[in-house]
Structures are given as structure tokens and as C-alpha cells.
Amino acid sequence: xxxxVVVTGLGxxxxxxxxxxxxxxxxxxxxxxxxxxxxxxxxxxxxxIGGVPEVSEELKLKYLTPLQLRNFNSPGILYACMAGIxxxxxxxFSYAEDEAHWESGCIxxxxxxxxxxxxxxxxxxxxxxxxRLGSNSVAQTMSSGVSAYLSGIIGLGNQVTTNSxxxxxxxxxxxxxYERLKAGKAERMIAGSSSEQGPYIWGGFDAMRVMTYKxxxxxxxxxxxxxESASGFVPxxxxxxxxxxxxxxxQARNATIYAEVMGGAVNSGGQRSGGTMTxxxxxxxxxxxxxxxxxxxxxxxxxxxxxxxxxxxxxxxxEIQNWVAAxxxxxxxxxxxxxxxxxxxxxxxxxxxxxxxxAILGLKGDFIFPNTNCEDIHPEISSIIDKRKIxxxxxxxxxxxxxxxxxxxxxxxxxxxxxxKYKNG
Amino acid sequence: xxxxxxxxxxKEVAQPYIQDxxxxxxxxxxxxxxxxxxxNSANLxxxxxxxEDKFDIVIEDNEMxxxxxxxxxxxxxxxxxxxx
Numbered sequence: 001x002x003x004x005v006v007v008t009g010l011g012x013x014x015x016x017x018x019x020x021x022x023x024x025x026x027x028x029x030x031x032x033x034x035x036x037x038x039x040x041x042x043x044x045x046x047x048x049i050g051g052v053p054e055v056s057e058e059l060k061l062k063y064l065t066p067l068q069l070r071n072f073n074s075p076g077i078l079y080a081c082m083a084g085i086x087x088x089x090x091x092x093f094s095y096a097e098d099e100a101h102w103e104s105g106c107i108x109x110x111x112x113x114x115x116x117x118x119x120x121x122x123x124x125x126x127x128x129x130x131x132r133l134g135s136n137s138v139a140q141t142m143s144s145g146v147s148a149y150l151s152g153i154i155g156l157g158n159q160v161t162t163n164s165x166x167x168x169x170x171x172x173x174x175x176x177x178y179e180r181l182k183a184g185k186a187e188r189m190i191a192g193s194s195s196e197q198g199p200y201i202w203g204g205f206d207a208m209r210v211m212t213y214k215x216x217x218x219x220x221x222x223x224x225x226x227x228e229s230a231s232g233f234v235p236x237x238x239x240x241x242x243x244x245x246x247x248x249x250x251q252a253r254n255a256t257i258y259a260e261v262m263g264g265a266v267n268s269g270g271q272r273s274g275g276t277m278t279x280x281x282x283x284x285x286x287x288x289x290x291x292x293x294x295x296x297x298x299x300x301x302x303x304x305x306x307x308x309x310x311x312x313x314x315x316x317x318x319e320i321q322n323w324v325a326a327x328x329x330x331x332x333x334x335x336x337x338x339x340x341x342x343x344x345x346x347x348x349x350x351x352x353x354x355x356x357x358x359a360i361l362g363l364k365g366d367f368i369f370p371n372t373n374c375e376d377i378h379p380e381i382s383s384i385i386d387k388r389k390i391x392x393x394x395x396x397x398x399x400x401x402x403x404x405x406x407x408x409x410x411x412x413x414x415x416x417x418x419x420x421k422y423k424n425g
Numbered sequence: 426x427x428x429x430x431x432x433x434x435x436k437e438v439a440q441p442y443i444q445d446x447x448x449x450x451x452x453x454x455x456x457x458x459x460x461x462x463x464x465n466s467a468n469l470x471x472x473x474x475x476x477e478d479k480f481d482i483v484i485e486d487n488e489m490x491x492x493x494x495x496x497x498x499x500x501x502x503x504x505x506x507x508x509x
Contacts, residue, residue, distance in 0.1 A: 207470060208467060208470055209470055209489065213486050276467065277465075279465075
């Protein structure tokens with residue numbers, strides 16, 4: 001028999017708040033984490049704004065040892081460890097002493113790890129100094145560095161792996177962990193994703209001209225999901241993590257339950273019918289949403305709030321059209337919808353996890369975080385859904401029971417997960 | 426460079442990216458890169474880079490936004506060449 005799966009721990013490292021308490025405060029207030037970077041200007045970037053979490057040296061030492069931080073240059077791994085460890089403690093667990101936690105695992109995704117570390121290594125290699133790479137070049141640059149560091153610190157003994165599906169990575173990670181728990185193959189899993197920042201991550205997007213170059217003088221209003229004046233995404237970074245646990249395990253230890261994962265779906269548009277390496281196949285997006293609803297055994301009418309992908313490119317109206325078509329709801333029958341990206345930018349491979357943490361906080365705390373920077377809603381959006389469904393100030397309500405969270409990524413891949421407020425029984 | 430030479434030069438640049446041979450054979454000033462030649466919009470930046478290399482010019486971000494048709498692209502290239 002398949003197991004019910006609940007969320008019992010949260011951790012987050014976001015541009016507008018490090019740690020769950022700061023993050024929750026920031027998203028309620030609509031606080032932006034986007035700033036201007038002169039270093040990007042000097043490197044001739046068109047978009048010189050972005051979101052980077054503020055992490056002091058002192059804070060790093062709460063998570064990694066001085067030895068681990070020696071010659072450390074892989075912020076994505078740091079963020080993963082911070083979010084993952086926070087979530088683990090939040091759930092009420094501690095590090096394994098001698099023996100590994102056999103029933104606890106981790107699926108922690110990333111797009112790429114340690115690009116700056118790789119850059120250091122490349123310079124050394126090209127000047128014939130291979131031995132100068134030392135012992136930690138591999139661990140800091142392998143994709144699975146995020147899950148390897150995190151699981152080693154905690155002592156996880158179940159499946160430990162890293163998934164990668166571009167901007168759908170985080171949402172996919174949570175779904176993969178959910179499926180493992182549902183199948184009874186573990187009792188608890190840390191799931192999440194991270195993304196590092198800076199020119200070596202963001203450069204390729206700048207070259208594609210998909211990031212906005214119009215807000216270098218006004219960084220906090222640059223990320224404009226659903227706005228008519230949206231002119232490209234603003235890059236972000238960080239990590240989000242959840243502890244997923246079987247309901248029986250959570251109940252047995254009387255754990256605080258944030259929400260229940262009802263189900264979800266991942267798919268691909270196959271880069272057919274309008275889908276390409278960089279653009280989604282709308283039929284596949286709709287299919288993914290419908291499959292998620294079916295998997296969660298709910299009806300489209302049950303969805304109270306959509307936590308969208310909505311990146312602030314010209315494609316936002318297409319995403320809204322896809323939700324309308326998939327749910328068969330429009331106008332004032334459409335659920336509430338919001339995008340965290342208006343505050344933190346597009347945190348790329350970390351986006352699905354950070355945004356899921358925001359969604360779960362809203363469910364538990366009975367609030368809908370506001371959309372910022374969309375006072376001028378795109379007419380192709382306001383013509384199909386009621387403007388009042390796009391709140392621009394925080395709403396406190398106990399009426400939100402079910403949230404659909406979707407993420408879409410390069411490679412024409414999609415993920416949609418359904419979270420529900422947990423009620424005893 | 427006259428108009429005919431320019432359009433021929435632009436044809437060479439566009440050729441690797443086009444997805445509609447028929448429209449490409451009949452490429453005129455009115456041709457739209459995405460709608461007619463079915464070029465993947467992500468490839469437009471590669472076309473811009475190839476234009477920069479071929480004509481030894483630099484295209485700015487705001488100019489690029491207009492370069493969706495052969496006509497507007499030719500106009501920008503001509504202006505850049507005159508400024509040189």
C-alpha cells in the first residue's frame with residue numbers, strides 16, 4: 001500500500017532572506033533581494049542586476065568546518081548544505097553519530113556545481129600544474145557535490161543523489177523524493193535544489209538576451225512577472241530544501257507537519273509542436289498539470305492557488321493560457337496566482353525548491369505572498385483571468401487549502417506538484 | 426555595398442539557421458526571420474553575432490530588438506557601415 005507523505009522540515013537560502021524566519025518575513029512584505037553589480041558591468045554584461053543570498057563568513061562556519069571551507073569555492077554546495085541542514089534540524093532531527101541513518105536519504109538537485117572552482121582548476125591545468133588541484137577539486141565540481149556534502153554532514157544512509165533538469169530541477173527533486181517515500185523505500189528524504197551565482201553561471205543567459213537590460217538603474221523593479229513591461233528575467237541564486245517524511249513516521253514522533261504532498265507529475269514536450277531546447281511545448285505543459293491533478297486525486301476546482309513558473313519574459317501570458325486550458329477555469333473562476341520571482345528573480349535550478357518552500361510557508365501560515373512589480377498586468381493575461389486573482393499585497397486567509405506549484409526548464413521539461421494543507425486525519 | 430549585395434550577404438548569414446527552405450529561396454526584404462524562415466528565436470542572437478563578424482560591426486541590445494525582418498536588419502547594417 002502506498003504511503004502518505006508530508007513535509008516536516010523547511011530550509012531556505014534566498015536572495016531576500018537567509019533562513020526560514022527571515023525569508024517568511026521578506027515574502028510577506030514583498031521585499032526584493034535584487035541588487036546591481038558593478039562587477040557585471042565591468043564584464044560588459046547587458047543585465048547587471050541579480051539576486052544573491054547574503055551569507056557571512058561567520059554563518060558559513062555554522063554549517064561547514066574550517067577544513068571543509070579551506071580552498072572552498074562552490075557556493076551552490078554551501079547553499080545546499082545550509083538549506084538542507086536547516087530543514088533537517090527544523091524537522092527535529094540531528095546528525096548521525098556512528099552509523100548512518102539508513103531510512104533517510106536525499107535528492108538534491110543542481111544545474112551545475114562549482115563553476116568558479118572549475119575555473120581555478122582550468123587555469124592550473126592549462127599552465128601544467130595538475131598536482132596543484134589538490135584533493136577537493138572533484139568533490140566541489142561534480143554535479144552530485146550538493147547531495148554528497150549534505151548527506152556526509154548529516155549521515156544519510158538511504159538513496160543519496162542529485163537530479164538535474166534545468167529550471168524544473170527543484171520541483172522534480174521534491175517529486176522524486178515523494179515517489180520514493182510513497183513506495184516505502186525510505187522513511188524520510190531531504191529534497192531540494194541549489195544554484196550558484198555570478199558571471200560564469202549567468203553569462204550564457206545574458207548572451208541569449210533573455211535577461212532584462214532595462215533595469216540596471218532600478219534593480220528592485222526589474223523582475224516583473226505577468227507585467228506588460230516585463231523585459232526578461234533577472235537571475236537569482238540560492239537553495240531551498242524540504243524534509244519529506246511518511247505520515248506514519250511523522251505521526252509516530254509527533255512531528256510538526258507543514259503540509260501534505262498529494263502528488264504531481266513530470267514530463268517533457270519532446271521539443272515537438274512548438275517546444276524547443278528553450279521554449280515549452282504548451283500541450284506538454286497542460287498535460288503535466290492535468291497529470292499532476294490526476295495523480296493527486298483532486299479536481300481542478302480544488303486548486304486555490306497557483307505558484308507559477310512565471311519568469312518575467314514575454315512567455316508569461318502563454319503560461320497563463322496553459323493554466324487556463326489545463327484547469328478549465330478562467331476569469332473570476334481562476335484560482336489565485338503568484339510568482340516568487342518578482343522578489344528573488346529567477347533562481348534557475350534552485351527556483352523550484354525555493355518557490356516550493358514559499359508555497360508551503362503560505363499553506364502553513366495562512367497567507368498568500370504578494371506579486372510585486374505587476375501593477376501593469378499584461379493585457380493578454382488580464383483578458384483571460386480576473387486581475388483580482390493576481391494579488392499585489394499580502395492576503396491573510398485560511399481559505400487556501402491546495403496549491404499547485406509548477407516549474408518548466410530548458411530541454412522542454414516540466415514538473416508540477418500539488419501541496420495540501422495538512423489536517424489531522 | 427548595394428542593396429542586392431547586402432541581401433545576398435545576409436542570406437549567407439541566415440542559411441545555417443533557417444527551417445523553411447522554400448521561404449528561404451524566396452527571401453526578400455519583407456521576410457521575417459521567425460515567422461517566414463521558421464528560425465528558432467533562440468538562434469537570433471547567433472545571427473546577430475554572425476552579422477557582427479561578417480560586417481565587422483557591433484550591434485547594441487536595443488538595436489537587436491528591431492532585427493526581426495530582413496529589411497530592418499539591412500537598415501541597421503547599412504547605418505553601421507556608413508558610420509564606420
